[in-house]
Amino acid sequence: MRMRIWSTGALALLLAACGNQSPGVAEPQAALEEALPVMGPEQTILAFGDSLFAGYQVDEDDGYPEKLEATLRGRGINARVIDAGVSGDTTAAGLARLAFVLDNAGEAPDLVIVELGGNDLLRGISPDQTRANLESILKELSQRELPVLLMGMRAPPNYGPEYQQAFDALYPQLAKQFGAALYPFFLESIYERPELNMADRIHPTAEGIEVRVSATVDTVVAALPEAEAEAE
Numbered sequence: 001m002r003m004r005i006w007s008t009g010a011l012a013l014l015l016a017a018c019g020n021q022s023p024g025v026a027e028p029q030a031a032l033e034e035a036l037p038v039m040g041p042e043q044t045i046l047a048f049g050d051s052l053f054a055g056y057q058v059d060e061d062d063g064y065p066e067k068l069e070a071t072l073r074g075r076g077i078n079a080r081v082i083d084a085g086v087s088g089d090t091t092a093a094g095l096a097r098l099a100f101v102l103d104n105a106g107e108a109p110d111l112v113i114v115e116l117g118g119n120d121l122l123r124g125i126s127p128d129q130t131r132a133n134l135e136s137i138l139k140e141l142s143q144r145e146l147p148v149l150l151m152g153m154r155a156p157p158n159y160g161p162e163y164q165q166a167f168d169a170l171y172p173q174l175a176k177q178f179g180a181a182l183y184p185f186f187l188e189s190i191y192e193r194p195e196l197n198m199a200d201r202i203h204p205t206a207e208g209i210e211v212r213v214s215a216t217v218d219t220v221v222a223a224l225p226e227a228e229a230e231a232e
Helices: 008-019 064-074 091-103 118-122 127-143 161-178 206-223 225-231
Strands: 039-049 077-085 111-115 148-151 181-183
Touching: 039 064, 039 091, 039 225, 064 077, 064 206, 091 127, 111 127, 111 206, 118 127, 127 148, 127 161, 148 161, 148 206, 161 181, 181 206
Parallel strands: 039 077, 039 111, 111 148, 148 181
Antiparallel strands: none
16 A cells, blocks of 8 residues: 655655764675575564555565565565555554554464654654654554564654654664564665665665665564574
């Protein structure tokens, strides 16, 4: 479902501003791992987010959830990733549809990846409201005893230091509060690489999505319940 794109100028500010906050991005490994035989019981991952999950203007097989599934299976992990991304979703819109998505997903997922908040940021929604919505989302998932990986976002400094500090603190604080795994900044691997984004400077190209998958897949694997059990 691809309903709406983000404001070009707004995300351009976001990407430029975030460049002032991070010293650099480590280049992900370019070589693909040799495919391993898929083993073990199937693990279902629900990718719940906005256009960064929905795969705006790329082929269906090139979206983040689809590429993530292929990468996990290439590592021998019997994963099925459900694409529950809706372009334009704010945290409020995500909260409004969460129960419906979970109730109609069939069996409960083994992991839920929550990627929301970018559209709140671009619309200047109060960090307090974003926090409240994300807290309600994580509370719902916690009540259903579903493991969560939270994908974080960052605010640009031109929003003012108070807004920036409040917004940036949301993700680590909520992850700690609910015992969720955290990837601090979902756009970390591509925001300084314009060739990996579309002309709107908002949505990644198919290659950019592959880079994001490479950068985040280890965090996803570590968040899977079986991986946690093995680590213990």
